Amino acid sequence: MDVWSHVAAGVLAVIQGPAMFHVGAIPVSVTIVMILAGFLAGIAVGATPGLAGPMAMAVSLPILISVFGYEQASLLPVLGFLIGVMKGATVGGAVPAILFNTPGTPDALLTTYDGYPMTRNGQSGKALRIAHFSSVSGDTLSDILLFLCAPFLAVLVESFLDLPEKTALILLSMAFIAAVVGKSVMKGLLAAGFGMLVAFVGTGEEFYPRLSAGLPELAQGIPVVSAILGMLILGEVIKGLEDLMRERSATGRISQVAETGDNRLALREKLRLLPFIGNSAAIGAIVGILPGVGSTLAATLGYASGRRKQARRGGAEFGTGAPEGVASTEAANSAVSGANLIPVLSLGIPGNTAAVFLILAMETIGGFNPGPSVFRIPSEGMNEEMVIAFGIFTAMVIANLLNWTIGGAFMRWMGIMIRIPKQILLPSVLLVTMVAIYAQETSFSALVFALGFGVLGYFFRKLHISVLPFVIAFILAGTLERTARQAFSATGGDPFFLFSSPLAAILMIVAVALVILFGRRRMESQH
Amino acid sequence: MKARISQDLVLGIVVLAIGLFVVFVWAPIDSDTGIAEKVRGRWAIGDALAPSVAGALLAVSGAGLVAGAWLRPAPPSLGLANFGFVAAFVALLAIGLSIMRYSGPGVAELTANDYRPLRDEIPWKYIGFVSGGSFLVFSLVYLVERRFDARRVALSIAIALILALAYDLPFEDLLLPPNADV
Amino acid sequence: MIKRILASLVALAALASAAATAQAEWMPGGPIKMLIGFRAGGGADTQARLIAEELEERHGWKIIPEQMTGKGGAVLAAALKEEPADGTAIGIIVTESLGYNMVAAKNAGYQQSDFTALTTTAGFQMGIVALTSKGWNTFDELVEAARAGEQIRFGAMSPKLADLAYLLGKAHGIEFNIVMTQGGKGVMDGLNAGDLDIGWGAGIQNNAVLAGDMINLASGLSTRLMVSPDAPTINELGLPFSADGYFIFVSPDGITAEAREALSSAIASIVSDGDTEAGGFIEKAFGGSVVIAGEELDALLAAEEAAAAALLEKASR
Numbered sequence A: 001m002d003v004w005s006h007v008a009a010g011v012l013a014v015i016q017g018p019a020m021f022h023v024g025a026i027p028v029s030v031t032i033v034m035i036l037a038g039f040l041a042g043i044a045v046g047a048t049p050g051l052a053g054p055m056a057m058a059v060s061l062p063i064l065i066s067v068f069g070y071e072q073a074s075l076l077p078v079l080g081f082l083i084g085v086m087k088g089a090t091v092g093g094a095v096p097a098i099l100f101n102t103p104g105t106p107d108a109l110l111t112t113y114d115g116y117p118m119t120r121n122g123q124s125g126k127a128l129r130i131a132h133f134s135s136v137s138g139d140t141l142s143d144i145l146l147f148l149c150a151p152f153l154a155v156l157v158e159s160f161l162d163l164p165e166k167t168a169l170i171l172l173s174m175a176f177i178a179a180v181v182g183k184s185v186m187k188g189l190l191a192a193g194f195g196m197l198v199a200f201v202g203t204g205e206e207f208y209p210r211l212s213a214g215l216p217e218l219a220q221g222i223p224v225v226s227a228i229l230g231m232l233i234l235g236e237v238i239k240g241l242e243d244l245m246r247e248r249s250a251t252g253r254i255s256q257v258a259e260t261g262d263n264r265l266a267l268r269e270k271l272r273l274l275p276f277i278g279n280s281a282a283i284g285a286i287v288g289i290l291p292g293v294g295s296t297l298a299a300t301l302g303y304a305s306g307r308r309k310q311a312r313r314g315g316a317e318f319g320t321g322a323p324e325g326v327a328s329t330e331a332a333n334s335a336v337s338g339a340n341l342i343p344v345l346s347l348g349i350p351g352n353t354a355a356v357f358l359i360l361a362m363e364t365i366g367g368f369n370p371g372p373s374v375f376r377i378p379s380e381g382m383n384e385e386m387v388i389a390f391g392i393f394t395a396m397v398i399a400n401l402l403n404w405t406i407g408g409a410f411m412r413w414m415g416i417m418i419r420i421p422k423q424i425l426l427p428s429v430l431l432v433t434m435v436a437i438y439a440q441e442t443s444f445s446a447l448v449f450a451l452g453f454g455v456l457g458y459f460f461r462k463l464h465i466s467v468l469p470f471v472i473a474f475i476l477a478g479t480l481e482r483t484a485r486q487a488f489s490a491t492g493g494d495p496f497f498l499f500s501s502p503l504a505a506i507l508m509i510v511a512v513a514l515v516i517l518f519g520r521r522r523m524e525s526q527h
Numbered sequence B: 001m002k003a004r005i006s007q008d009l010v011l012g013i014v015v016l017a018i019g020l021f022v023v024f025v026w027a028p029i030d031s032d033t034g035i036a037e038k039v040r041g042r043w044a045i046g047d048a049l050a051p052s053v054a055g056a057l058l059a060v061s062g063a064g065l066v067a068g069a070w071l072r073p074a075p076p077s078l079g080l081a082n083f084g085f086v087a088a089f090v091a092l093l094a095i096g097l098s099i100m101r102y103s104g105p106g107v108a109e110l111t112a113n114d115y116r117p118l119r120d121e122i123p124w125k126y127i128g129f130v131s132g133g134s135f136l137v138f139s140l141v142y143l144v145e146r147r148f149d150a151r152r153v154a155l156s157i158a159i160a161l162i163l164a165l166a167y168d169l170p171f172e173d174l175l176l177p178p179n180a181d182v
Numbered sequence C: 001m002i003k004r005i006l007a008s009l010v011a012l013a014a015l016a017s018a019a020a021t022a023q024a025e026w027m028p029g030g031p032i033k034m035l036i037g038f039r040a041g042g043g044a045d046t047q048a049r050l051i052a053e054e055l056e057e058r059h060g061w062k063i064i065p066e067q068m069t070g071k072g073g074a075v076l077a078a079a080l081k082e083e084p085a086d087g088t089a090i091g092i093i094v095t096e097s098l099g100y101n102m103v104a105a106k107n108a109g110y111q112q113s114d115f116t117a118l119t120t121t122a123g124f125q126m127g128i129v130a131l132t133s134k135g136w137n138t139f140d141e142l143v144e145a146a147r148a149g150e151q152i153r154f155g156a157m158s159p160k161l162a163d164l165a166y167l168l169g170k171a172h173g174i175e176f177n178i179v180m181t182q183g184g185k186g187v188m189d190g191l192n193a194g195d196l197d198i199g200w201g202a203g204i205q206n207n208a209v210l211a212g213d214m215i216n217l218a219s220g221l222s223t224r225l226m227v228s229p230d231a232p233t234i235n236e237l238g239l240p241f242s243a244d245g246y247f248i249f250v251s252p253d254g255i256t257a258e259a260r261e262a263l264s265s266a267i268a269s270i271v272s273d274g275d276t277e278a279g280g281f282i283e284k285a286f287g288g289s290v291v292i293a294g295e296e297l298d299a300l301l302a303a304e305e306a307a308a309a310a311l312l313e314k315a316s317r
Helices: A003-015 A030-047 A053-068 A072-092 A094-100 A108-120 A124-160 A163-180 A185-200 A224-247 A267-289 A294-313 A323-339 A341-347 A353-365 A384-419 A422-441 A444-462 A467-490 A502-526 B007-029 B049-071 B080-110 B124-145 B150-168 C002-025 C043-059 C071-081 C100-104 C139-147 C159-171 C183-193 C206-211 C257-271 C277-286 C294-315
Strands: A019-023 A026-029 B036-039 B042-045 C032-036 C063-067 C089-094 C115-123 C127-131 C153-156 C177-180 C198-201 C214-219 C246-252
Touching: A003 A030, A003 A072, A003 A384, A019 A030, A026 A030, A030 A053, A030 A072, A030 A094, A030 A384, A053 A072, A053 A224, A053 A353, A053 A422, A072 A094, A072 A124, A072 A323, A072 A353, A072 A384, A094 A108, A094 A124, A094 A323, A094 A384, A108 A124, A108 A294, A108 A323, A124 A267, A124 A323, A124 A341, A124 A384, A163 A185, A163 A341, A163 A467, A163 A502, A185 A467, A185 A502, A185 B007, A185 B049, A224 A353, A224 A422, A224 A444, A224 A467, A224 B080, A224 B124, A267 A294, A267 A323, A267 A341, A294 A323, A323 A341, A341 A353, A341 A384, A353 A467, A422 A444, A422 B124, A422 B150, A444 A467, A444 B080, A467 B042, A467 B049, A467 C177, B007 B049, B080 B124, B124 B150, C032 C043, C032 C071, C043 C063, C043 C089, C043 C115, C043 C257, C043 C277, C071 C089, C071 C100, C071 C115, C071 C246, C100 C159, C100 C294, C115 C257, C115 C277, C115 C294, C127 C183, C127 C206, C139 C214, C153 C159, C153 C183, C159 C177, C159 C294, C183 C198, C198 C214, C206 C214, C246 C257, C257 C277
Parallel strands: C032 C063, C032 C089, C153 C177, C153 C198
Antiparallel strands: A019 A026, B036 B042, C089 C246, C115 C246, C127 C198, C127 C214
C-alpha cells in the first residue's frame, strides 16, 4: 500500500465514516458534524469575552470521551471537534477585541490597536471582515505547511533518533518552552519544575507509588484533567472573579457606535492586504513550528513587521484604525495553529495549549500514538495510524473550508456574546468544568485536586508565572522519565547516555545554551 | 545597605526550600528505589531520580529568583487582599462541594433509605449536584455583586439543573458528582 | 495440568450456559460498579466494557464501568477491597495482580483472601517477539548473535516478565539490556521504531506475526503459541517458570455463594459465546476465551502466588 491509498483512506474515514443522520439519501458522517459543531462552538467561545479556545477544548474533551468511548473509531470525531474549536476560537477571538476593545487573549490585544479605532470610525463590519479574511488566509497557509512537513519530518526523525536522542529532544523542547514563554526564564523553569514534580506523584516503576505519603488519593497519581483544567480554567475563573469584584463599582458601559458607510470588503482591498497577510502568515507559521512559542509572539512579530512595511509604503499609520494592522496581527496569530501540530504529529510534543488537548485526546482514547511510527508504510495492509493522521488533515481542511464559507457571517453574528454578564458566566464555567472532570475521573477527590490547582494557577497568574510550561512539563514528564529510563537500560547502564552520541550531545548543548541565552537577554532587557 | 524584601525574593526562598525538601527529604524517603539501583544484575534508574530532577529544577529556579530579586526588586503584585479573596473562594467551594457530596445521602438517611442503590435513580441522582451546584453559582455571583437578588437564586438553580439534565439525559454512562463515590 | 484446565473449561462452559438461565433470580441490590484496572482504550479495557454492555442487556443489571489503573492492578485491588461485598462491586485485573505483583510489592496492602475470584475471561498468548527484518529465525540464532557480542535490548511491560527475561538470558549465558515499557503497545512501538531488538508480546503481536512482519522466537507460556507452534516454550529453553496469565474478574471477599455463582456464570457465558460482541472481540484480540472459575480458579491463584515467590527468590539472587 502506498502513501496515496493511505491519503484516500484518511479522507474517506472522515467523509464516509459512521453516519450521524441522513439528508435525503445522503449520509452525513459524524466526524463532519463534530467538526462543524466544534467550529461554531469555537467561534462562540472565542467571541465571548473572558473565554478562550483552550478552555472550550478542556471542558469538552472529557465529555466527548465519555460520549464516544475509547474505541479507535472515536478518534476522528473527537479530534474533529477539538480542531473545529481551535480554528473557530482563533477567528472568534477577534470579535470582542474589535467591537468592544476587550481582548480575550494576549494576542488579540494587538488586534484592538487598529480594530477598535475602526469600530469607532463606524467601520466595525469591515474590520471584522478583514480579521476573518486574514485569519483564514493565515490558517490555510499554515495547514498546507503542516501537510507537507509533518510526514517528512517524522520520517527524518525516525531514521536519526534512538532512545538517548529522544530523551534529549524532550529535554530540549521543555527547556525551550520554559525559556521562551513568560516574563522570566527562572519563572519558566519554576513552572516546569512544578509540572514535573506533580506528574511524578504516584507514578514510577516500583510497586510503591512514590511521593504518595501513604495516601490512597495520591497513589493513583494526580488526575491529569484535575491538574490541567485546574491550572488553566479554575485559576482563570478565580482571577476573573476577583477582577470583577474590584471593578464592581466602576462599570462603565461601552458605548456602541453604529456602522456608517460601505462596510464590505472589496476584492481590490483584499488584494491590497495580501502582502501584509502573506508576510505575517509566514512569520506565524515559522513561529508555530517551534514548540512553546505560541501565537502571542507571532502576533507581535507580525504586527511589528507589518508596521515597518506600512511606514515604507506610507499608508494610514498603525494604531489609528489601519486595516493593514488588523490583517497583520490576525494573519500571524492564525498561522500558528496548523504549524504547531507539526511537532505534535511528528514527535508527540505539544507546542501550545490547544495542542496539549489534541495530545491528551490521542493518549486518552488510544489507538493513535503521535510520533515517527505514524508515517511508516507497512509491507502489507494499512497503517491505521497513518490513515488517522490523514483523517486529521482532512478534518483541518474541512474546518478551513467552513471557515471560508460560513465563518465570517457567524463571527459577525456572535457579537451578541458580549451581553452575557461575566459574573454569571464564570461561575457557570466553573460548574461545567467540575462536571467535565468528574465525568472522566469519577472521583470526588479529583474535584478537590482541581480546586487546589485552581488556587495554584491563580497565584501563578498573580506572580506573573506562565502556566504553559507547567502544563507542558506535566504532560511530557512521564514520557521523559520513561524514555530516559529506557535509554539508560538500553545502553547497558551508560550514565552519560545523554552525551554519548553526537546528536544527543548537540541537543543537550542547545537546551542549556537556550536557557542561558534567554536568561541573559531578559536580564539585559530589564535594565 | 538594606535591600527591600521583594515579592520575588520571598517566592524564590519558598521555591528554593520546596526544591531542597524534595531533593533531600521527600524523594529519597517516599520512593522505593533511590537514584539508581542494581536490578537483575544491571544498573537501572530508580524511582527517586525523576522527582529529584524536578526538585533540583525548583531549587535552581528559586535560587535564580532570589538572586534576581536581590539585584532588581520589583513592585509586588500580590497583597493581603488577594489572599483574603482566595480564602473566601476556597471556603465557598468547600461548602458547595460538601453539599454536593453529602446532601443526597443525607436526604436518603432522613427518609430511611440507602443512597447507594438509589444513586442512578431520578430524582436521587440530581439532589447533590443541583443543590451543591446552585449554591456554588449563587455564592460566587454574590461574592462579586454583594447583593441578594431572588432572580439570581432562581438563575443559579436553573443553571445547575440545566447542566445536570444536559449531561445526564443524553449520556448514559456519565455520572454526575457525587454518584461514583458512594 | 493444561489438559485438566481444558477439560474443566468444557465442563464449565456447559455449566455456565445452563446456569445463566437458571440463575435469573439473583439480582444485585443496585447498580454494579465495575472497576477496570487497565488504561482506557486498550484491548483489555474494551473487553471489559463490552462485557458490561452485554451483562446489562442479558440480565437487566445496571453496570457502571470505572477506570482504576496503576501499579499493575494494585491500586484497583486496594480500592475494591473496601467496597461492599454484596455483588454491587466487581473489578477486572490480571492474575499477575494477585500473584507476582502482590508478592513483589513490599507492602501491597491486600492479599488473595481479601477477594473472591469470579472467573477468568481470556489468557495471554505470551511470546518473545522480534521484527522479521532482524533476520533471526529461531531463539538459538538470537542467542548466537548475543554471544557474538551484539547488545540485545529486551522490552518487558511488567517486572515479572523482566525477571523471566533476565533468567532466560542467564540460563543461556547471555545478558540482555532489559528495557521496561508501558504496556504491550510500548513493546510493539519500540520494536517498530528500532529502539528494541526483542520484547514480550501478550497476543498484540499476532496480526503482525501472521502478516510476516514479526516472529515469535519463543513462547512464554507453559504451552506453545497458537500462531507459532514451532517456537519452543521457555520451559523447553531451560526455565522452570512460565508467564501464563489471565484476565480475571474478582469481587471483595464475603459475597454470598449465590452472588458469586450468578456473576461468574453470567460473565463466563458471555465471553465464551463468540456471537456476542464481547466474545467476538476476545476471539479477535486474545485468541479466544479461557474460562476458569470456582475452586479451580482458587487453586490457580494459590499456585500463582507460590510460583511468584519462587521466581522472585531466583531472580533476586
